[in-house]
Amino acid sequence: MTSNQNPTGFGNLSRRGFFGVGAGGAALPLLSGAMAASAVAQTAVPDPQAPANVDLRINGQEHRLSLDTRTSLLDTLRDHVGLTGTKKGCDHGQCGACTVLMNGAPILSCMTFAVMAAGHDITTVEGLANPTGELHPMQQAFIDQDAFQCGYCTPGQIMSGIACIQEGHAGSETEIREYMSGNICRCGAYPNIVKAIMDVNKGGLGS
Ligand code: FES
Numbered sequence: 086m087t088s089n090q091n092p093t094g095f096g097n098l099s100r101r102g103f104f105g106v107g108a109g110g111a112a113l114p115l116l117s118g119a120m121a122a123s124a125v126a127q128t129a130v131p132d133p134q135a136p137a138n139v140d141l142r143i144n145g146q147e148h149r150l151s152l153d154t155r156t157s158l159l160d161t162l163r164d165h166v167g168l169t170g171t172k173k174g175c176d177h178g179q180c181g182a183c184t185v186l187m188n189g190a191p192i193l194s195c196m197t198f199a200v201m202a203a204g205h206d207i208t209t210v211e212g213l214a215n216p217t218g219e220l221h222p223m224q225q226a227f228i229d230q231d232a233f234q235c236g237y238c239t240p241g242q243i244m245s246g247i248a249c250i251q252e253g254h255a256g257s258e259t260e261i262r263e264y265m266s267g268n269i270c271r272c273g274a275y276p277n278i279v280k281a282i283m284d285v286n287k288g289g290l291g292s
């Protein structure tokens with residue numbers, strides 16, 4: 086090869102030019118029509134912020150929402166559905182304030198994309214009282230045992246407390262404390278939270 090020869094083997098197109106123009110540029114004429122169309126299609130990056138329809142079932146009600154698919158379930162509940170009972174503490178999976186139930190199991194809604202909840206039953210603190218307004222036994226026990234001060238952590242504590250009993254981890258104070266350790270209370274209401282859960286464990290969760 087002489088110094089004048091182009092190492093790409095493509096006439097006057099330099100190596101830099103060949104790789105620099107991209108699939109949509111000067112390289113395309115080298116491809117067949119179908120291959121060129123395919124190359125262009127592959128370079129079309131979908132807009133991650135483009136809204137998508139997401140169907141959610143929250144507290145027994147169906148909701149069709151148009152969401153950026155990166156929206157957390159927590160922000161969806163609070164900002165798109167208007168259910169502000171579920172609280173945002175850390176937004177990083179550290180405090181438990183955002184706990185809701187998905188198919189009866191506790192999840193951190195700040196760490197769950199709304200699209201991951203599609204097709205599942207989501208229960209928030211707003212969905213616990215019965216239609217007549219009678220409180221869920223766990224809500225009532227928190228009142229009876231004075232198990233909160235500022236109340237910010239309380240919705241998450243209540244949802245986790247219900248799961249604690251449903252999953253059979255409320256047999257002792259130690260067991261409850263261990264199960265509930267992901268729910269932080271900056272007011273330090275832990276002793277009365279444990280009492281409330283023990284009370285409900287004795288009396289039952291109701292229907
Ligand atoms: S807000 Fe979700 S764990 Fe703190």
Ligand code: FES
Nearest residue numbers: 234236270271272
């Ligand atoms: S009652 Fe205030 S953070 Fe728990």
